[in-house]
Amino acid sequence: MSFEFFLKEAWTGFRRAGVMSLVSLVIITVSLTVFGTFLLAIFNLGTMVSSVGSKMEVAAYVDKQIDDYTGNTLMLELSKIEGVEKVKFIHRDEAWAAFKKDYEGRLELGDIVKENPLPNAFVIKVKSPDLVAIVAKKVSNMPQIDEVRFSGNLADRLNKLLEAVRLAGFILVTLLIMATLLIVVNTIRLTVLSRQTDIYIMKLVGATNSFIKWPFILEGIIIGVAGSCVSVIILKFSYDLVSSRIAAALPFIPLITSKAALFWIYSGVAALGILLGIIGAYISVNAQLKESV
Amino acid sequence: MIALTSVSKVYPNGVEALSGVDLYIGKEEFLFVVGPTGSGKSTLLKMLYREELPTSGQVSVDRINIGELKPAQVPFLRRNIGVVFQDYKLLPLRTVYENVAFALRVLGASRTQIRRQTTQVLDLVGLLKKANCLPGELSGGEQQRTCIARAIVNNPPLLIADEPTGNLDPATSWEIIQLLDKINKRHTTVIVATHNKAIVDGMRKRVIALESGRIIRDQQLGVYSNVL
Numbered sequence: 001m002s003f004e005f006f007l008k009e010a011w012t013g014f015r016r017a018g019v020m021s022l023v024s025l026v027i028i029t030v031s032l033t034v035f036g037t038f039l040l041a042i043f044n045l046g047t048m049v050s051s052v053g054s055k056m057e058v059a060a061y062v063d064k065q066i067d068d069y070t071g072n073t074l075m076l077e078l079s080k081i082e083g084v085e086k087v088k089f090i091h092r093d094e095a096w097a098a099f100k101k102d103y104e105g106r107l108e109l110g111d112i113v114k115e116n117p118l119p120n121a122f123v124i125k126v127k128s129p130d131l132v133a134i135v136a137k138k139v140s141n142m143p144q145i146d147e148v149r150f151s152g153n154l155a156d157r158l159n160k161l162l163e164a165v166r167l168a169g170f171i172l173v174t175l176l177i178m179a180t181l182l183i184v185v186n187t188i189r190l191t192v193l194s195r196q197t198d199i200y201i202m203k204l205v206g207a208t209n210s211f212i213k214w215p216f217i218l219e220g221i222i223i224g225v226a227g228s229c230v231s232v233i234i235l236k237f238s239y240d241l242v243s244s245r246i247a248a249a250l251p252f253i254p255l256i257t258s259k260a261a262l263f264w265i266y267s268g269v270a271a272l273g274i275l276l277g278i279i280g281a282y283i284s285v286n287a288q289l290k291e292s293v
Numbered sequence: 294m295i296a297l298t299s300v301s302k303v304y305p306n307g308v309e310a311l312s313g314v315d316l317y318i319g320k321e322e323f324l325f326v327v328g329p330t331g332s333g334k335s336t337l338l339k340m341l342y343r344e345e346l347p348t349s350g351q352v353s354v355d356r357i358n359i360g361e362l363k364p365a366q367v368p369f370l371r372r373n374i375g376v377v378f379q380d381y382k383l384l385p386l387r388t389v390y391e392n393v394a395f396a397l398r399v400l401g402a403s404r405t406q407i408r409r410q411t412t413q414v415l416d417l418v419g420l421l422k423k424a425n426c427l428p429g430e431l432s433g434g435e436q437q438r439t440c441i442a443r444a445i446v447n448n449p450p451l452l453i454a455d456e457p458t459g460n461l462d463p464a465t466s467w468e469i470i471q472l473l474d475k476i477n478k479r480h481t482t483v484i485v486a487t488h489n490k491a492i493v494d495g496m497r498k499r500v501i502a503l504e505s506g507r508i509i510r511d512q513q514l515g516v517y518s519n520v521l
Contacts, residue, residue: 005398198384200382201395201396201443202399203368204371204376205371205372205395205396205399205443205447206368206370206372206373207399207400208365208368209364209365209368211399211401212399
């Protein structure tokens with residue numbers, strides 16, 4: 001009964017504030033979309049960084065087939081290098097199987113490559129990041145090793161990028177949240193002002209303050225929910241589009257595609273929208289109620 | 294029922310609206326408050342439902358000291374007081390029925406309770422046939438009846454009317470006062486602030502005369518003015 005009453009009052013308020021309601025809806029949508037974009041960027045960069053691997057690894061490749069004996073000797077030699085913590089051997093067949101499994105359905109490798117093109121690999125774990133380059137140099141000087149790669153630089157740069165995106169996102173989102181709050185506060189204030197008589201009458205006949213507040217808070221929730229819906233739809237469609245393009249063009253870039261992960265990101269966006277609506281309405285209605293009897 | 298003890302009110306702009314007012318009003322009394330504009334009538338009434346607080350002195354309604362009431366308790370005081378205004382203060386986009394029902398609705402009354410009490414009170418004020426009209430479609434007297442219906446729909450023991458006939462012609466004014474008298478006879482205390490000499494003289498009820506914030510006369514079966 002009461003809830004029905006509140007909802008009707010809130011909807012009337014939303015409609016009467018007209019243009020202002022629309023403006024706050026647009027602003028809240030824009031803020032949420034930017035927030036969601038940063039969230040998606042940060043999470044994707046995060047997975048990229050972790051897939052590029054720990055910064056403290058060096059990979060050494062041996063192209064030709066090696067028997068167990070040479071393999072073991074090499075491993076022993078590698079682990080003797082100063083600064084090396086652990087060495088792991090990955091046989092080329094093992095790597096090939098893993099690779100095929102990874103790209104199953106995305107690339108029809110079997111059609112293109114019949115034979116295993118991958119080398120044998122030693123993954124060398126180094127004790128500290130600053131030793132990576134030195135260890136890599138030493139390993140590359142060994143005659144049996146054909147090629148050395150270490151992801152230190154790339155991981156480092158990705159990490160720096162991630163930090164920068166996080167910081168920029170944080171600043172931008174904070175500013176947008178403040179702007180959004182301001183707009184929502186003003187929108188609700190318009191409704192409150194246009195309903196001074198209603199509020200006065202409610203107070204005189206003995207309605208409690210919390211009762212009077214509800215329709216306005218609900219109006220804030222309506223704005224928040226509407227903004228969230230629009231922004232999640234925008235985010236979902238653009239992310240699906242962009243990520244499918246990237247997956248097609250650059251299949252080795254690991255993107256978040258898991259439905260559950262995306263669901264949580266979108267839920268976060270929606271929750272923020274509703275929260276902004278509630279907080280904005282609360283601030284506004286509290287300020288206004290204090291002024292009246 | 295109502296007791297004011299050396300009540301004074303000075304507004305922030307320095308105007309002294311009431312000074313040293315002592316007044317006792319018993320249960321089920323009918324009381325006129327008269328006096329020129331600016332004599333403090335409205336301030337006196339507003340203190341009873343705590344729209345204003347006294348600068349000094351004590352106001353108590355039903356033995357409750359209003360000055361000590363916490364903000365959260367104020368709504369419960371007001372549920373026991375009906376207020377009628379000169380300008381009616383009706384919600385223009387709601388029908389007569391909705392305006393009256395609104396007062397019950399914000400108190401969380403049930404649907405059946407709202408329907409029963411609203412219908413009863415509209416019958417009492419003679420507006421049952423106009424229940425579905427908007428305030429704009431009513432005459433001044435009918436709008437005032439709606440305002441009265443809203444004020445008494447939850448049966449408060451006290452009804453306060455500030456210039457209820459201020460905007461009405463003499464015949465309609467008389468009808469409104471008759472209605473207030475009828476409500477008084479149903480065991481409701483009624484306090485009416487008014488300028489209307491004919492009505493006060495015609496009713497012969499208790500009269501309090503205010504001048505510059507002081508009570509200059511308190512008379513049973515009184516008249517508007519002793520000076521002829």
